[in-house]
Amino acid sequence: MIKVAILGQGMVASHLAVGIERIRLGEIEPYGVPLANIRLPYKIEDIRIVKVYDVDDDKVGKSLYEVCSRLLGDAIKVPESLKDVYVSRGIHLGSMEGMPFRVEGLEESKGLEAAVASLVDDLKSEGVDVVVNLITTEYGEPFNDVERLKRAVASGNEASISASQAYAYVAAEYARERGPVAFVNGIPTPLANDSAFVDLYAERGSVLLGDDGATGATPLTADILEHLHERNRKVLYIAQFNIGGNTDFLALTVPQKNVMKEKTKSSIVRDILGYDAPHYIKPTGYLEPLGDKKFVSMHIGYKTFNGLEDELFVQIRINDSPAMAGNVVDTIRLAKIALDRGYKGTVYEINAFFMKKPGPPGARSIAKIVAYYNMLKWLYENRVIFGEDLPEAAREYVKSVTSA
């Protein structure tokens, strides 16, 4: 069993909770979970959500069943088994500023230091293995240095630290007392890309995966760019629009939050192509009736052989939160596996596939298809999977790359 604490009970967290339950109940196939067909030491059903934190007054104190029913109930039957977990109040630190919700953070009533201590106790009481950060996109800058980070928390100056950073610090403190923990960062705040946090987690024998879950348009764009690059087609321009109607898109109308997203989205261009093709890649707007099924439109022009030009157009209607939730299922399992295998700090092989901006700091974004096979190889070399556990295509591949 993997005991999980969730930070931010929004759409992604709700799809995660509901989806895992429905898989457990046999109601649905585990589609959208990348490694569902590969035998891992932990099954999807081994994941138990034991703690949930949020700052929205409309969620705190409610059961997961109530929150999920409100968010997903129009489309999906929410299992009754979610009635047993309740949403606790978490850290705010201004992360929801500019959003039309009534929010309050634990630090507002008791101060940051006490809030941290209280959350550490909370995790301890449940024996949490993996903490997953799914709060709304917020603004945050890296600390780069462990000591600077520790001083920021000690100062009690709430402006100097974001909610994600405070939560990651909480988990690290918890690890000191209880032993290794894993933290998965699904949003752009630099954690696995901040040497301060990577070093802190290494120091605590813990694992930190991140940053910014790679779902939707960015991974597909990465693979299409790799496709063009391998044919030496010269990309002349990339226009990519994203528009949706969920809270995340609403958050991105706040300019400071948008700039966080743009950074992680654009880094793929130079990393994959090797040159900075002119591009416009941005979350573009909020359009409420699109709901969680965002609309992505992409247009790429490139030079082909003999000086001629081709044009490519892609449109997607993609359920944003389930795509992310499916990935989170596996990052939770892989985080626990990395812990079990004694990994410390961050694990590039996992990040490279699952994250938009894979840590550690300075690591390259690579095409997701390449990252996928690298990850299988990592699993194989760590004796997590064996030849016979793999689907045929992967089996041949892993055999070929590891047999030398």
Add this chain to the structure above:
Amino acid sequence: MIKVAILGQGMVASHLAVGIERIRLGEIEPYGVPLANIRLPYKIEDIRIVKVYDVDDDKVGKSLYEVCSRLLGDAIKVPESLKDVYVSRGIHLGSMEGMPFRVEGLEESKGLEAAVASLVDDLKSEGVDVVVNLITTEYGEPFNDVERLKRAVASGNEASISASQAYAYVAAEYARERGPVAFVNGIPTPLANDSAFVDLYAERGSVLLGDDGATGATPLTADILEHLHERNRKVLYIAQFNIGGNTDFLALTVPQKNVMKEKTKSSIVRDILGYDAPHYIKPTGYLEPLGDKKFVSMHIGYKTFNGLEDELFVQIRINDSPAMAGNVVDTIRLAKIALDRGYKGTVYEINAFFMKKPGPPGARSIAKIVAYYNMLKWLYENRVIFGEDLPEAAREYVKSVTSA
């Protein structure tokens, strides 16, 4: 220098001849040549087209300059250096049946056996290294057995053998007399997928690459399917339309030719996904004003996490022949390298990236992105390329997979 004979002086062959000359003259960058940025033993400029065959009365006897000017002259300045090579009459065997051209094959005047002998002499007089088959898509069935193939040629029965098969036989005969040769099959007729031919080439110390050059929509579809597969998204349907205005699309309005194309295009679905997702993948029609820049439209629906469905739409306007010509540049170079390294029969590592239906018989289609890195690894293991010759991304990759 690599001496090349071209079979079929259509759009692809014309872009090939013109593009290589323009690269030699420094008029254009080698975009669209996959391995242009990787140092190979042969440069693009080392390729010399020394013989060209066709059966169209409007081409035979004309210079490459004349033929290329007629086909490409509206858009591209054709280099004068192409005035020195002339189109010779080749084998027909009904391969252009149903097409609105006045054609005649060498075998019609002198019989098949004499035609074969005459072409062998021709290749010998020039010392050809690589023969490239770029004739119009034709119908053909595998022989499966070398002896059956030899008997078919000996019988003189023209209905029992297609033009591509006759040409491949010519090259093999030439190899017996002169030493190893390479044959690259750019069209769907099964040659690298026919054990008769693969065995014959192995027997002659020669190399046979094929079948059906992978350009346009199929490789992109392959990579997109791999992308979905790695996320365990369940593909519900694939609709893919292709329409163009070049001779190849005109040929595909002849049902027998179309069926050849459909086979190689559809094989990717099961090979990559592991199940036969319902699909409609076909060259759809001929629309003259689209010219060589075909229009591809693709629609894929799939199941994501928590039982929901996403939709993907792709449209491409792609210059069909230059895309193929750019690939042919590299298959010629790799074919010669394989010869130099002593390979015999066919080479899956090259075919898997460059071909729609990679030989040998029974080999799997894999995602092109995977095939690309496998090919780099093959080059590395054969000491064709070295770490320092590679672009950064590939360098890291090859190092990782070969370091064990």
Add this chain to the structure above:
Amino acid sequence: MIKVAILGQGMVASHLAVGIERIRLGEIEPYGVPLANIRLPYKIEDIRIVKVYDVDDDKVGKSLYEVCSRLLGDAIKVPESLKDVYVSRGIHLGSMEGMPFRVEGLEESKGLEAAVASLVDDLKSEGVDVVVNLITTEYGEPFNDVERLKRAVASGNEASISASQAYAYVAAEYARERGPVAFVNGIPTPLANDSAFVDLYAERGSVLLGDDGATGATPLTADILEHLHERNRKVLYIAQFNIGGNTDFLALTVPQKNVMKEKTKSSIVRDILGYDAPHYIKPTGYLEPLGDKKFVSMHIGYKTFNGLEDELFVQIRINDSPAMAGNVVDTIRLAKIALDRGYKGTVYEINAFFMKKPGPPGARSIAKIVAYYNMLKWLYENRVIFGEDLPEAAREYVKSVTSA
């Protein structure tokens, strides 16, 4: 009240029956019914389906409720009120040939003449006002001459007449005995485009509307072409693909049926542009999991000012049968209104908006947006609607065109 007989209880007829009931019950808004917001003498709820005919053994004898539940029940709650109408056996005459259903026509047991007589009696017993033809697309040629038509029926030669033609003849016979009736032809068989039938209906004081209900891609294409034409943009090519998973698309894999559809789809190009722009406009294929929500992809290139070229791409996922059913609601009401106003033969003003190939023979296809306002003007001049009944935009328009 308008008493309606339906020919062919497929997807369209089922959406028609279910949709009208749900509107009557207040479960849904009348979206997709073009004139729903304009006060007409007949409300949507005034339509009563009193007779239904089909030849499919799995439908004949079942209630509308059973048939509709089978066809639509996955997506829509079928009202219980449909339990009162039963499917009767109708005319086949080979119209379902090549389709994977067990079918039998009334004429097979009793001969064509007796079948016609029996159906006339049937309509009489219910006092039917409007007959709507929604059978699967079939092959049929115009008679052009009333006497030839009458001789064909009298001859009893079943090969000389299609099911739609036989049904239209039945309704005309019924009109002779009972008085004026209206017949709405929703499929391509030429009826409103056959002077034989137009004359026959005129002779019987009856109204015949058709042919081939204009839904889906064709009307939108018509309006987009009109848009380009009004800017004098020179259309260079039009590629339009349609693929779906309903019975109609399955039927169109039968070549003879496909050719019927292609004719009505392509006629718009010359009619609207005034020249025959190169085009490929065809129902392209059958892909079962698309179901009734077909996929349409369109690509148009055109010359703009100063010799430059633009490109347009359109993709649609469209519920095929509901689009048609919504239109049928209004053609039924307008057919009855035309009857009430004493119209005889066919009515171009109605056909031009609702049909792909509007009768009478030789009539032009026009942009649907133009046809819409012409139809409003017709309603106004026939004193069916008055200024105050119209939405603001239409009111101003009709005032302007009729005030002179």
Add this chain to the structure above:
Amino acid sequence: MIKVAILGQGMVASHLAVGIERIRLGEIEPYGVPLANIRLPYKIEDIRIVKVYDVDDDKVGKSLYEVCSRLLGDAIKVPESLKDVYVSRGIHLGSMEGMPFRVEGLEESKGLEAAVASLVDDLKSEGVDVVVNLITTEYGEPFNDVERLKRAVASGNEASISASQAYAYVAAEYARERGPVAFVNGIPTPLANDSAFVDLYAERGSVLLGDDGATGATPLTADILEHLHERNRKVLYIAQFNIGGNTDFLALTVPQKNVMKEKTKSSIVRDILGYDAPHYIKPTGYLEPLGDKKFVSMHIGYKTFNGLEDELFVQIRINDSPAMAGNVVDTIRLAKIALDRGYKGTVYEINAFFMKKPGPPGARSIAKIVAYYNMLKWLYENRVIFGEDLPEAAREYVKSVTSA
């Protein structure tokens, strides 16, 4: 002959000048000129550009030939006949603020009042008939009252008036001295939507057409919305992105300019549908390599019959400036015709087809297809065109609406 003064020698003005010359020289067909096939009292060749104003130091003093060659010379051969017209310095008033060009307005050296007087003299010396405003999008608010406008100019306060407003005032002053003039406003600054200017022009016996030339995505969106509206399909959402690489898109990255464009683009939704469907319709960004051929992506969802939902996707690559230039050709001709027929103030029938925000103030946006036929009717009723001058489709239409 129509003597024309152009304000702002950018891409549109350059395509206008070059296109008219090439038509005069017989080098190209007049595609993209809406009324090119309808016999008007003025031919395209009757248009003479006699004065051109700009504020860019790189353009002022240069010949049209030099400026057009720099802007269009890569793609189009610029006729030598454009060597005779030179670019004069015009009014700036901050209209290019925030743009990366070295600019200076006439008013900066001599004050606004003297600048106005000098430009009036200029127009007089050439006997200009039509002034066309094609300057870069600027911010501007309506005056609403003629006296306020006059006071603003008299005050010499440059912050109180925009460049377009000053130019429109210049032309009105010129009209007082010389007699009626026509002013065509191709940009969003409210002129034909400002009662101050409409009244001023009426007072001077002059004609003012505007505002904001309707090209590109907005007119097509208008016609598609009309298409959906006529079928009573309930539009659930509209997302429309625009991105380009010309100066206009660069200007729209300046927020104040963007907001001007958004207003004119969004007004169509409520005007055509009758309700304010949720929409995101905005010029989205600047991407230099797209150049003047902008990329538009549109996604519309709507409810169809029986409660189901359809989805529509449109992408366009459209040459922005030629589309506008083609329309300007006709607005110049129609402006002169309106003058000749004695019209005063603005003319809704012309604006409704050619403008995004047709004046007079408070006028409705209507579907462009409807506006087109209304415009033909206006021409017919003003005895500008006659039945026999019209293409067949328009002839029938005009006859029908005017015959009562």
